[in-house]
Amino acid sequence: LINVIIDGKSIAVPKEATILSAAESLGISIPTLCHLQMGENDYKNDCASCRICVVEVEGRRNLAPSCATPVHEGMVVKTNTMNVMQKRRTIMELLLSDHPKDCLSCSKNGECELQDLAVQLGVREVRFEGEMSTYRPDYSPSIIRDMDKCIMCRRCETMCNDVQTVGVLSGVNRGFDSVVATAFEKNLEDSVCTYCGQCVAVCPVGALHENDHTWKLVKDLADPKKKVIVQVAPAVRVALGEEFGEEPGTNVTGKMVTGLRQLGFDQVFDTNWAADLTIMEEASEFKDRLERFLGGDKDVKLPLLTSCCPAWVKFFEHNYQDMLDVPSSAKSPQQMFGAVAKGIWAKEEGISREDLIVVSVMPCLAKKYETSRDEFKVDGNPDVDYSISTRELAKLLKQANIDLTLLETSEFDNPLGESSGAADIFGRTGGVIEAAVRTAYEWVTGETLENLDFKALRGFEGFRSATVKVGDLDLNIGIAHGLGEARTMLDKIRAGEANYHAIEIMACKGGCVGGGGQPYHHGDFSVVTRRAEGLQNIDDNKTMRKSHENKFVQDLYEKHLDKPMSHKAHDLLHTKYFP
Ligand code: HC1
Ligand code: SF4
Numbered sequence: 001l002i003n004v005i006i007d008g009k010s011i012a013v014p015k016e017a018t019i020l021s022a023a024e025s026l027g028i029s030i031p032t033l034c035h036l037q038m039g040e041n042d043y044k045n046d047c048a049s050c051r052i053c054v055v056e057v058e059g060r061r062n063l064a065p066s067c068a069t070p071v072h073e074g075m076v077v078k079t080n081t082m083n084v085m086q087k088r089r090t091i092m093e094l095l096l097s098d099h100p101k102d103c104l105s106c107s108k109n110g111e112c113e114l115q116d117l118a119v120q121l122g123v124r125e126v127r128f129e130g131e132m133s134t135y136r137p138d139y140s141p142s143i144i145r146d147m148d149k150c151i152m153c154r155r156c157e158t159m160c161n162d163v164q165t166v167g168v169l170s171g172v173n174r175g176f177d178s179v180v181a182t183a184f185e186k187n188l189e190d191s192v193c194t195y196c197g198q199c200v201a202v203c204p205v206g207a208l209h210e211n212d213h214t215w216k217l218v219k220d221l222a223d224p225k226k227k228v229i230v231q232v233a234p235a236v237r238v239a240l241g242e243e244f245g246e247e248p249g250t251n252v253t254g255k256m257v258t259g260l261r262q263l264g265f266d267q268v269f270d271t272n273w274a275a276d277l278t279i280m281e282e283a284s285e286f287k288d289r290l291e292r293f294l295g296g297d298k299d300v301k302l303p304l305l306t307s308c309c310p311a312w313v314k315f316f317e318h319n320y321q322d323m324l325d326v327p328s329s330a331k332s333p334q335q336m337f338g339a340v341a342k343g344i345w346a347k348e349e350g351i352s353r354e355d356l357i358v359v360s361v362m363p364c365l366a367k368k369y370e371t372s373r374d375e376f377k378v379d380g381n382p383d384v385d386y387s388i389s390t391r392e393l394a395k396l397l398k399q400a401n402i403d404l405t406l407l408e409t410s411e412f413d414n415p416l417g418e419s420s421g422a423a424d425i426f427g428r429t430g431g432v433i434e435a436a437v438r439t440a441y442e443w444v445t446g447e448t449l450e451n452l453d454f455k456a457l458r459g460f461e462g463f464r465s466a467t468v469k470v471g472d473l474d475l476n477i478g479i480a481h482g483l484g485e486a487r488t489m490l491d492k493i494r495a496g497e498a499n500y501h502a503i504e505i506m507a508c509k510g511g512c513v514g515g516g517g518q519p520y521h522h523g524d525f526s527v528v529t530r531r532a533e534g535l536q537n538i539d540d541n542k543t544m545r546k547s548h549e550n551k552f553v554q555d556l557y558e559k560h561l562d563k564p565m566s567h568k569a570h571d572l573l574h575t576k577y578f579p
Pocket of ligand 1: 233234235275308309333363428511
């Protein structure tokens with residue numbers, strides 16, 4: 001251990017510690033901007049580019065950036081002298097001198113770390129005037145890049161390269177011209193970006209933000225000719241409350257349903273209903289592949305890979321074009337919902353496809369892109385018209401003067417609103433495969449599953465595996481979350497080194513609860529794990545916990561689709577992947 005003194009307090013810290021981490025151990029908070037760390041090894045941005053965290057070190061002429069300066073024996077540090085505070089303010093002024101001042105209309109207004117820090121440092125004027133960086137804004141279906149606002153903290157670059165291993169964003173040029181860019185300054189839409197939105201989740205300013213559809217939604221809700229219905233993803237209900245002061249993981253389902261009705265939606269439905277439907281298709285596809293495999297069919301593709309995460313789908317379409325027949329062909333719950341709502345429900349209700357607007361509320365930004373894919377359209381009309389994020393819904397409720405916490409609870413509409421606990425856990429890592437196993441178990445063995453809690457499949461390790469006994473079979477199940485972990489797994493499958501029957505992959509750490517459209521967690525991953533626990537509580541407290549017991553899903557097969565994997569089900573509920 002190394003002994004240091006910070007602001008007159010002594011502490012012994014490990015030799016790898018920095019001044020910043022040593023100060024944190026003492027409860028001394030040094031302001032930072034570029035620095036961000038999640039978990040021990042999950043994510044660490046330590047490029048020390050912003051210099052806001054400078055401190056005085058005895059015996060050293062210049063101030064030291066505390067995030068990048070290792071401690072040494074006997075070090076004496078001062079974090080709050082007049083000199084330090086003045087220098088931090090000057091650094092902030094320099095940052096602001098090349099930053100647009102349109103805070104009032106910025107997407108990050110009120111949630112911007114630069115804004116908060118300017119307040120904290122007491123900046124009242126910017127003494128330096130000069131040239132400003134100007135870049136062409138880049139609009140994609142999910143994400144907008146507004147690089148005039150980039151402060152070169154490089155958090156997005158670290159996320160995209162080190163965690164997601166997608167490698168779309170990278171710092172280019174030097175000095176005043178330096179910026180985070182795509183290769184050859186291409187638009188995101190022309191790159192291999194997966195729209196996972198994790199770069200947005202860590203951007204401290206408004207340089208990266210979602211393609212916001214709230215105003216489009218307000219217009220549709222106000223149009224008397226349009227019937228507007230909504231579906232809400234599992235992970236939204238345990239995170240939306242955070243925007244209204246609730247703890248992460250608080251289940252606000254009933255209040256959210258009331259809030260959506262007050263906003264003017266004609267029907268409030270649940271993506272969870274479609275998650276149960278997804279399990280019907282995915283579990284049958286799995287059973288089918290497994291039986292063929294056990295029967296000696298050498299061509300059958302195993303492991304089956306889950307396919308409900310659109311960022312993951314885009315990732316394998318770009319990077320694993322030789323393996324496009326491995327993932328399940330089942331559409332995601334969002335898209336199954338849209339296909340059933342427009343293809344079956346609207347007809348029964350006598351609503352024309354053109355007059356029906358299907359909106360989704362998702363924890364994810366890639367879901368926006370998913371709605372725009374051509375294969376999810378009929379004659380150019382999309383099955384899901386557009387998707388808004390959890391953050392966008394919170395903004396809309398606030399704009400409409402609706403305080404979520406004060407609302408009474410109410411229930412989803414039926415028939416597309418009922419769901420099992422298996423559907424709730426879709427929103428956390430490991431949940432989709434656990435839901436599938438609950439159903440596959442009963443279908444393969446013909447027995448009732450008594451203990452539904454496959455605890456071996458739970459947890460937060462980036463890649464984990466477990467063997468699950470299904471009758472006489474030992475099923476090897478893998479779970480990966482985060483695209484870097486997915487890449488490692490896929491490389492093993494490609495090399496024939498992985499012996500799995502099924503694998504769940506989600507692009508974001510923690511699964512959808514950690515999606516790029518959720519309330520900002522500011523690097524605190526416990527926010528994500530608490531949301532996951534919230535979903536588990538919902539599942540634990542439901543009486544119906546298996547997807548195939550959902551009566552409204554059973555009705556759909558009886559009246560319209562015959563059985564899972566039938567021709568009709570295939571036409572409506574399955575998709576193809578494209579290189
Ligand atoms: Fe998800 Fe899914 S779980 S992908 O994470 O399969 O976004 O919550 O809606 O479609 O159900 C997201 C969440 C979500 C789909 C479902
Ligand atoms: Fe990279 Fe994901 Fe951001 Fe695209 S959305 S640039 S893949 S981190």
